[in-house]
Amino acid sequence: MSKLTRRQLIRQSLTGLAAGGIASLTLRADAGPTDATEDVHEYEDFLDDKGVPRIQPAGKFEPSHPDILGPYFLQGAPFRGKVTPPLTKGDLLVMRGRVWGHDTKKPIANALLDVWQADAEGSYDLTDPRNPPPRREFRNRIRLMTDENGYYEYETIRPGAYRIGPGASGFRPSHIHYMVQAGGYSKLITQLYFAGDRHLKTDRWASKSNLIIQPQKVKVTGGTYELGTFDIVLARV
Numbered sequence: 001m002s003k004l005t006r007r008q009l010i011r012q013s014l015t016g017l018a019a020g021g022i023a024s025l026t027l028r029a030d031a032g033p034t035d036a037t038e039d040v041h042e043y044e045d046f047l048d049d050k051g052v053p054r055i056q057p058a059g060k061f062e063p064s065h066p067d068i069l070g071p072y073f074l075q076g077a078p079f080r081g082k083v084t085p086p087l088t089k090g091d092l093l094v095m096r097g098r099v100w101g102h103d104t105k106k107p108i109a110n111a112l113l114d115v116w117q118a119d120a121e122g123s124y125d126l127t128d129p130r131n132p133p134p135r136r137e138f139r140n141r142i143r144l145m146t147d148e149n150g151y152y153e154y155e156t157i158r159p160g161a162y163r164i165g166p167g168a169s170g171f172r173p174s175h176i177h178y179m180v181q182a183g184g185y186s187k188l189i190t191q192l193y194f195a196g197d198r199h200l201k202t203d204r205w206a207s208k209s210n211l212i213i214q215p216q217k218v219k220v221t222g223g224t225y226e227l228g229t230f231d232i233v234l235a236r237v
């Protein structure tokens, strides 16, 4: 990082803001609250013709299947909407969905999600227990909460497959780990997989799983990204 004085940094920042058409960001003491941002999620309609929520990926309103915790979970990840650090190598993926109560068939607000994954090369930040990451670094791990309508959304990259044993069948397919908690519901530990992954059939967990999503390619100016939906249904305690 270049060595800028604080004054130079502020001058540069102001120049950038002015160039962007924002002349001043001074907030008056008597300023009112900012208007809420319009909802631009454009989530698809989660209710079918009979008013029953469409649930992905199982397609049935049943408690989501659990999956293995694996050896790479860490408690206390930061709350943020982006799993990977900025400019991380990999195919951009936006994941979204809702958390539902199985008993009520209604979305659950303020459900807590832990999300963790490997990088594009299939490596976690603590693959070598003898050489753990610095505390508070939490690379490729986040926590987030569902909003008042049970929605969550985060940005990441598609994780890489990684080897856990010898031979062609010794790969875990690309996957993202989830731990989901909400008051009055059983804690769910699960993971999602990606349709078309060549390692799905040989993986002892994924091969029996219904937790397989099919992200859609979305074109934007200058490129594309993948958009995946993963809804979760929690069972009552």
Ligand SMILES: [Fe+2]
Pocket: 070, 072, 118, 175, 177
């Ligand atoms: Fe894993």
